[in-house]
Amino acid sequence: MTTTPTTTQSLPPSKAKLWLAAIKPPMYTVAIIPITVGTAFAFGETGIFDSKIFGTFLTSAILIIAWLNISNDVFDADTGIDKNKAHSIVNLTGDKSLMFWLANLFLCLGILGILLIAWWQKDITVLLIILLCCALGYSYQGPPFRFGYQGLGEFICFFTFGPLAISAVYYSQTQQFSLFSLAPGILIGISTSIILFCSHFHQVEDDLAAGKKSPIVRMGTQLASQVLTVTTVLFFALVVLFSLLHLFSFWTLLVFSSVPIAYQLVTHVNKNHDKPNQVSNCKFIAVRLHFVSGLLLALGLIIPQLS
Incomplete structure (x- = not known):
């Protein structure tokens, strides 16, 4: 009697896994890190920390990222670029209109939090x-721009x-601007852009078919x-x-503790850049690099104020 071996690779992803991929929990670090680093920089420079402003800004940022994630799936559905994307939230629900209005609800709630900060101050x-x-953010995928x-x-x-x-977060804490806030702003801008850059490696064929000229x-x-x-x-x-x-x-050199993640990212992409199935997870390594390096940067920024 013989048996045919089965592997989990032959099974389609479960609904639960598809929904988890559609919601994109790791991507919400792109909301958490700028708020955390901007607040840390403000505290490191001035000693000012308003927990109410921080919590409200963080909540609003998460809601705005939810708007971006859902609306991008809606706009991509219009171009057909996501037709092979099983975890598109539009493909999962089959209701593009509902997702569009849900995204707008998240945006309104996020802006409401920022309005509260403006009212308080x-x-x-x-x-x-x-x-x-x-x-x-809208111009990235939204018509007629689709930049x-x-x-x-x-x-x-x-x-x-x-x-x-970073400048918005700094101002929310101190009600003043600092030219020096450009430094953490540049770093977080780079690490966030790396995430988006890595998200394109596995979808070259779909991008070409939809006329998307990604980098x-x-x-x-x-x-x-x-x-x-x-x-x-x-x-x-730049940290150095x-x-x-x-x-x-020099406490910010703690960021170098994230070098192993950076090394994993670049070696993985260099080895598998032309293999969509193997390289598709590189954006999650990039997310981990962004999150860990961002937290280490924030820690390095506040330690001098605490000592």
């Missing part, structure tokens, strides 16, 4: 910056989640993998440079 500066960030389809997504991501977000499509996977390596090295080099320029204390 009698100052609309933070609100204006966040509205600009939301407009840039992500022209390969501009990483630039939008850099400014939205980097300098703009990976434009450069090819091999050159793109080299660009990823250079960008990752640049991230750590900002420390040498005394924009950061």
